[in-house]
Amino acid sequence: ASRDVIGGVAWANTLTGDDVDKQVEKGKSNFAGCEIKGKTLGIIGLGAIGILVANAAYALGMEVIGYDPYLSVDSALKLSRHVKKANSPEEVYAAADYITIHVPLMDSTRNTINAETIAQMKDGVIILNFARGGLVNNADIKKALADGKVAKYVVDFADSETVNQPGIINIPHLGASTAESEDNCAVMAAQELADYLENGNILNSVNFPNCSLPEDNVGRIAIAHKNIPNVIAKFTEALSSVNISDMINKSKGELAYTIINTDHAIPAEAIEKLNQIDAVIRVRVIK
Numbered sequence: 001a002s003r004d005v006i007g008g009v010a011w012a013n014t015l016t017g018d019d020v021d022k023q024v025e026k027g028k029s030n031f032a033g034c035e036i037k038g039k040t041l042g043i044i045g046l047g048a049i050g051i052l053v054a055n056a057a058y059a060l061g062m063e064v065i066g067y068d069p070y071l072s073v074d075s076a077l078k079l080s081r082h083v084k085k086a087n088s089p090e091e092v093y094a095a096a097d098y099i100t101i102h103v104p105l106m107d108s109t110r111n112t113i114n115a116e117t118i119a120q121m122k123d124g125v126i127i128l129n130f131a132r133g134g135l136v137n138n139a140d141i142k143k144a145l146a147d148g149k150v151a152k153y154v155v156d157f158a159d160s161e162t163v164n165q166p167g168i169i170n171i172p173h174l175g176a177s178t179a180e181s182e183d184n185c186a187v188m189a190a191q192e193l194a195d196y197l198e199n200g201n202i203l204n205s206v207n208f209p210n211c212s213l214p215e216d217n218v219g220r221i222a223i224a225h226k227n228i229p230n231v232i233a234k235f236t237e238a239l240s241s242v243n244i245s246d247m248i249n250k251s252k253g254e255l256a257y258t259i260i261n262t263d264h265a266i267p268a269e270a271i272e273k274l275n276q277i278d279a280v281i282r283v284r285v286i287k
Contacts, residue, residue: 003033037061042096045103105132133157209250219262220286238273
């Protein structure tokens with residue numbers, strides 16, 4: 001997006017004759033651009049992918065500013081200390097020469113990049129979207145490109161509104177198009193399923209939140225339950241006969257999940273008390 005690499009490749013493939021090297025030297029200035037070193041990359045969404053992008057961009061000499069209101073502790077620990085954390089997306093829009101978005105597509109995030117947010121950006125900003133097509137309003141981005149407000153738009157989700165449009169670089173979603181990806185996905189799925197069956201940890205569930213806890217105690221249970229107030233207090237009351245050494249609770253919409261480690265084996269009567277709590281869907285005794 002910084003240099004017209006795609007246009008340069010297309011032009012180079014049209015050259016003929018014995019002096020192609022000379023033609024290249026003469027014509028390459030038509031595809032010049034700018035360096036990314038010293039420029040500011042703004043990142044909306046500092047999850048697993050956003051963090052990798054942030055750290056890599058800093059390593060390439062860029063200034064990096066990111067916004068994520070739901071930044072987890074684990075993610076924060078992986079994020080370079082040189083990445084500035086913004087207090088609002090508007091702060092990112094105002095500061096960045098490049099903006100990349102890495103959030104899930106939901107009703108609340110659809111059309112995150114639109115005429116209003118683009119107006120808050122620098123003139124000549126470059127926008128990159130490798131998350132979901134619906135995060136950027138196609139009509140608004142095309143108008144911004146025509147007006148010169150946006151210099152380039154790179155999108156990994158080509159559709160009828162973006163192909164063959166000036167200033168838009170369409171990539172046909174090639175992230176998983178490798179010989180290794182299918183094997184890697186199968187291994188990852190097997191490892192996540194094994195971790196759930198053996199330890200009760202959840203990662204990348206559709207309906208339940210990510211929830212994991214180190215397993216190093218005598219007793220361990222995992223509880224799937226409704227996400228309602230005061231339910232944790234009922235759990236601890238039911239387990240009053242044992243010492244709780246560690247516990248984690250996560251929620252996702254109407255559902256929640258709790259893992260509890262104890263210093264002693266959990267008696268059957270305590271498990272029965274947990275099962276009698278109205279909010280409980282299932283209690284699994286891991287050990």
